[in-house]
Amino acid sequence: MAARSSDPEATRAAILGVARLQFGERGFDRTTIRSVATAAGVDPALVMHYFRNKAGLFAEASRVDVRIPDLSGVPPERLASVLVPFFVADWGPDGRLLPLLRAAASNRAAADTLVEMFTEYVAPALGALAVDRPEERAAMIGSQVVGVAVARHIIGLPALVDMDDATLADWLGPTIARYLTA
DSSP: OOOOOSOHHHHHHHHHHHHHHHHHHHHHHHOOHHHHHHHHTSOHHHHHHHHSSHHHHHHHHTOOOOOOOOOTTOOGGGHHHHHHHHHHHHHSTTOSSHHHHHHHTTOHHHHHHHHHHIIIIIHHHHHTTOSSOHHHHHHHHHHHHHHHHIIIIIIOOHHHHHSOHHHHHHHHHHHHHHHHHO
């Protein structure tokens, strides 16, 4: 249990850290204000004070500044070796996007947040490399990456859970290149 700090920003940050973990592990529906408060070592009223309600807490815990690596000059067949480490860090068990991914299946606000992040940051970066139909090609790559993230970190398919990131990038490389150029 985290100790309550007399520093309001430190307390708020501790609450957000716990909320990210719980939303990532349990999803939106099974995470409660009380469970977050208990794990953060604060009164539930303090969580409500900072975030108003569970939706506000989730929205703040899910706020992510996505910075796609510079993909200019990366040949399509090497794209996976650049993107996979980026996505593994964000979709993995400690990643900032896992709570959103877990919640998106049952929470429209979470799904909308993912769509907005994809259309604002990911699709333009990928679309710039496409031979044509950039939106569709970027969406196919996004579906592939999200599918792998769900299979690996939510469903827990053993072969994907056990696969190292370099091997994952090797396997995804031809598929991502095909989506961009075929």
